[in-house]
Amino acid sequence: MHRENKSNNRTFILLSVLIVAIVMIAAGTFYYFSKSRLTPGEKALRDYKNSVSELKSKLEKNPDDILLNKDYAYALYVTQHPDAIAALNRLLELNNKDDRAYNHLGNLYRKEKEYQKAIDAYSSAIANNPENLNAYINKAHAYLYDLQDSEAGLQVFKEAIEQNPEEENLYILLAKHYRRLNRESEAVEVLNDLLEFAPGNATALKMLEEV
Numbered sequence: 001m002h003r004e005n006k007s008n009n010r011t012f013i014l015l016s017v018l019i020v021a022i023v024m025i026a027a028g029t030f031y032y033f034s035k036s037r038l039t040p041g042e043k044a045l046r047d048y049k050n051s052v053s054e055l056k057s058k059l060e061k062n063p064d065d066i067l068l069n070k071d072y073a074y075a076l077y078v079t080q081h082p083d084a085i086a087a088l089n090r091l092l093e094l095n096n097k098d099d100r101a102y103n104h105l106g107n108l109y110r111k112e113k114e115y116q117k118a119i120d121a122y123s124s125a126i127a128n129n130p131e132n133l134n135a136y137i138n139k140a141h142a143y144l145y146d147l148q149d150s151e152a153g154l155q156v157f158k159e160a161i162e163q164n165p166e167e168e169n170l171y172i173l174l175a176k177h178y179r180r181l182n183r184e185s186e187a188v189e190v191l192n193d194l195l196e197f198a199p200g201n202a203t204a205l206k207m208l209e210e211v
Contacts, residue, residue: 136160
């Protein structure tokens with residue numbers, strides 16, 4: 001009986017050790033796969049970070065290469081590198097038609113609270129590409145939120161709609177800002193303008209119900 005108990009205890013211990021080992025292996029496997037399965041955004045950020053040193057080295061040999069300057073400036077912008085503003089300005093010296101670079105530069109100036117420089121950069125983006133909706137929206141928000149200039153911000157949205165009359169989201173944003181300013185009648189007018197060519201816009205219909 002005593003031997004049987006010892007045997008049972010030994011079997012229990014071995015099973016316990018085996019279970020612990022299996023759990024540890026499973027945990028390690030989960031950790032490995034969870035670390036290796038990056039989201040597309042995380043993977044892109046990792047790739048940009050890994051590319052910075054190589055791009056900088058290539059630029060030292062070819063300082064006037066527009067494509068290299070673009071890749072380098074964008075990599076610094078995405079990774080929030082402190083040299084991003086200088087790199088974007090250098091890119092724009094070589095190619096002053098890059099509306100995305102102007103928009104990125106505006107975002108960085110806005111982050112640094114250099115609001116007039118930000119607005120100038122957004123304006124340059126729009127001048128080069130009137131279909132750059134992000135530049136319009138960012139410029140409007142700089143006026144509305146940073147400079148507390150509601151009329152200027154609203155005017156930017158109106159200009160965006162004039163240039164891009166079928167962009168439904170612009171009408172929604174303008175109407176939302178009118179409502180935020182308690183200008184309900186103007187919000188209703190904008191929403192009705194939208195519904196004339198997009199009668200099924202669910203957001204506009206819901207906003208009208210709330211007025």
